[in-house]
Amino acid sequence: MTANLRVDWPACQRRGLCAEVLPEVLSLDEWGFPVVGAAVPPELIGLAQEAAAVCPHSALRLIREA
Amino acid sequence: MTTVATSVDRTRLPPAPGGPGVPAPDETRVVDGPALLAHLHDGPSLAAHRLRVGPCPSPGVESILAATTAVDVRGRGGAGFPFSVKLATSARRRRRVVVVNLAEGEPASAKDSALAICVPHRVLDGAASVAHALGAREVHIIVAEDRPVVIGAVSHALAERRAAGERLRWTMHRARPAFVAGQARAVLELMAGRENLPVTAWMPEAVSGHRGRATLLCNGETWAQVGTLLAAGPQAYRRHGTADEPGTTLLSMGRDREDTEDTEDTEGSNGTEDAQTLEVVEVPYGTSWSALLTPGQLARPVLLGGYHGTWAAPGELTDAVVSRHGLAALDLALGAGVVLPLPTGTCPLTRTSGIVSYLAGQSARRCGPCLNGLPALADALTRVASLEDPGPLDGSRSARERVEELLGLVEGRGACAHPDGTVRLVRSLFRAVPDEATRHASGACAFDAGLHRRGSAR
Numbered sequence: 001m002t003a004n005l006r007v008d009w010p011a012c013q014r015r016g017l018c019a020e021v022l023p024e025v026l027s028l029d030e031w032g033f034p035v036v037g038a039a040v041p042p043e044l045i046g047l048a049q050e051a052a053a054v055c056p057h058s059a060l061r062l063i064r065e066a
Numbered sequence: 067m068t069t070v071a072t073s074v075d076r077t078r079l080p081p082a083p084g085g086p087g088v089p090a091p092d093e094t095r096v097v098d099g100p101a102l103l104a105h106l107h108d109g110p111s112l113a114a115h116r117l118r119v120g121p122c123p124s125p126g127v128e129s130i131l132a133a134t135t136a137v138d139v140r141g142r143g144g145a146g147f148p149f150s151v152k153l154a155t156s157a158r159r160r161r162r163v164v165v166v167n168l169a170e171g172e173p174a175s176a177k178d179s180a181l182a183i184c185v186p187h188r189v190l191d192g193a194a195s196v197a198h199a200l201g202a203r204e205v206h207i208i209v210a211e212d213r214p215v216v217i218g219a220v221s222h223a224l225a226e227r228r229a230a231g232e233r234l235r236w237t238m239h240r241a242r243p244a245f246v247a248g249q250a251r252a253v254l255e256l257m258a259g260r261e262n263l264p265v266t267a268w269m270p271e272a273v274s275g276h277r278g279r280a281t282l283l284c285n286g287e288t289w290a291q292v293g294t295l296l297a298a299g300p301q302a303y304r305r306h307g308t309a310d311e312p313g314t315t316l317l318s319m320g321r322d323r324e325d326t327e328d329t330e331d332t333e334g335s336n337g338t339e340d341a342q343t344l345e346v347v348e349v350p351y352g353t354s355w356s357a358l359l360t361p362g363q364l365a366r367p368v369l370l371g372g373y374h375g376t377w378a379a380p381g382e383l384t385d386a387v388v389s390r391h392g393l394a395a396l397d398l399a400l401g402a403g404v405v406l407p408l409p410t411g412t413c414p415l416t417r418t419s420g421i422v423s424y425l426a427g428q429s430a431r432r433c434g435p436c437l438n439g440l441p442a443l444a445d446a447l448t449r450v451a452s453l454e455d456p457g458p459l460d461g462s463r464s465a466r467e468r469v470e471e472l473l474g475l476v477e478g479r480g481a482c483a484h485p486d487g488t489v490r491l492v493r494s495l496f497r498a499v500p501d502e503a504t505r506h507a508s509g510a511c512a513f514d515a516g517l518h519r520r521g522s523a524r
Contacts (some may be wrong), residue, residue: 008266009433010483029475033434061268 003040004062011059018060021051081283092175095213096184099348100306101314102290106184109473112226115187122191123296127157127199136300137312143285144402155272159280164197168286169208171239172372174404177316182216182344186223189286192293204235208253212243226419245428263430264482287316307334319345320406355383363407367414367498371401373421374487376494413514415451418495422447425488435479443472453509
């Protein structure tokens with residue numbers, strides 16, 4: 001199973017909290033919007049869930065694919 | 067040949083720096099074709115349609131699936147997704163919705179308008195047949211607010227069907243005059259009474275679309291292809307095209323003055339020198355591009371697929387044919403079928419930067435990377451196209467390097483295909499004319515005779 005973070009772009013207001021929680025996968029571009037790197041490795045799933053939960057606009061989702 | 071007014075508001079058209087601009091399709095010529103556009107002189111009436119084509123077909127889902135799979139009907143709105151897969155997906159769910167999307171957001175596309183005006187019942191029969199098979203009682207039709215002739219034609223056609231006793235409920239929605247307004251999710255937003263702008267799709271429309279219901283949404287040509295196939299049967303459908311790709315496809319072809327000089331009556335309709343006319347043609351798959359474009363046009367870059375499309379390199383289409391697979395092998399795509407040859411004396415870099423500026427202005431302004439990235443991309447590309455030395459952007463990066471950086475920052479980062487389509491256009495430009503950016507940096511242009519020396523009057 002793989003897990004990927006997906007941004008709801010119209011909802012994202014570049015608060016940047018997600019990248020603080022999960023810098024291993026997320027960085028911020030020159031305008032402050034998240035850049036999603038590779039898939040989320042299993043050991044970081046918990047932090048990825050937290051990164052999604054911490055977004056004040058619920059603009060980040062963790063999508064698990066079988 | 068029929069000339070129809072498609073009445074697109076010209077203010078939507080992109081600026082045309084450095085030469086003739088984009089086609090201004092306030093008038094579109096529609097040429098008789100082998101199947102969908104056959105017998106145009108019969109007129110658009112339901113009576114004429116029934117006489118030629120017969121009653122609205124009423125097969126079951128299984129037989130529609132079999133027919134559309136047999137001839138591999140693909141969506142003609144740009145993505146080319148198999149129709150039968152969409153149909154099968156929605157058929158597995160309850161309470162389905164059928165949508166006919168005639169909102170051609172791209173100003174240079176007129177094929178769905180042409181169908182709606184000239185042969186509306188081919189489109190409506192396709193949607194009605196599938197709606198019957200799916201048990202959908204309501205069909206939604208999306209029309210562009212700035213194409214009043216299409217709205218009139220569709221309204222008239224629906225009135226004819228009601229008068230003939232059709233029990234389906236057709237609901238018409240008017241899309242905003244914007245490039246992204248016809249995007250599938252933007253259309254669903256419009257149908258739901260919200261702002262007509264794209265939102266993030268977490269699931270395909272055929273799984274969860276209009277109010278969470280399975281929604282079979284296709285553009286006008288796709289429905290017309292399905293209607294024609296169901297009426298005539300796969301065998302007749304296969305009379306055109308190749309064994310690999312049966313059937314025909316519609317193209318919206320930009321025709322500039324050079325090509326139309328010898329035909330009468332082009333004078334007058336084009337008041338400005340940047341005007342082109344559009345011609346909607348129906349061609350069988352496998353048709354040679356040499357039969358569709360002049361040797362001069364083939365020797366210059368050709369924009370296939372419109373503003374979200376790809377530039378074919380000079381000469382690249384000379385021996386190629388109209389084919390999804392064939393073009394994909396060349397890294398090209400037909401998209402929604404817009405074909406824009408580059409007029410003589412026009413610089414492809416300048417033309418592309420003009421289109422990107424237009425696309426930047428057409429952003430729905432909701433997604434950060436698109437809102438910020440497309441204007442920056444347009445600016446960097448304008449610098450690349452310039453023959454003046456603009457100097458390094460900041461630090462030591464060249465404008466060309468900045469373009470690459472922005473392409474990476476924009477791609478795949480939006481709710482709809484607007485950023486990705488723009489990236490595809492720009493990438494294809496540098497593939498089609500690989501030496502041109504360097505040549506421009508040294509103050510010369512291979513295409514525009516008026517732009518040869520650094521510091522010339524532009």
